[in-house]
Amino acid sequence: MNYIATDKAPAAIGPYAQAVKVNGLVYTSGQIPLRTTGEIAGTTIEEQTDQVFENLKAVLAEAGSSLSKVVKATVFIKDMNEFAALNDVYAKHFGDHTPARSTVEVARLPKDVKVEIEVVAEAE
Secondary structure, eight states: OEEEOOTTSOOOSSSSOSEEEETTEEEEOOBOSBOTTSOBOOSSHHHHHHHHHHHHHHHHHHTTOOGGGEEEEEEEESOGGGHHHHHHHHHHHHTTOOOEEEEEEOSOOGGGOSEEEEEEEEOO
């Protein structure tokens, strides 16, 4: 088991790894729209989802993987009324690749952000 850490994504804000690589898979921790400086990126679901994907790309790259290797995504969204807007940004980042996905509306997310996404990906 290898713990993954990169300074190209925000540091963990608790006692957990950015990702763990084991048995050919990468399991990311949930990424929220924090910049590496610790600031929340934007105020809209689109801006925040874009930042989440930048964080995921950085963590996956450090683990020797990428969005094209994602097999499962779990999306936590604060307001399901923003689902369509989130989907537009999600589709932009994944393109033709369509991994399995669950989306769950939650009452609250860390730092009161609008979205958090975690993924499982094949390691290269």
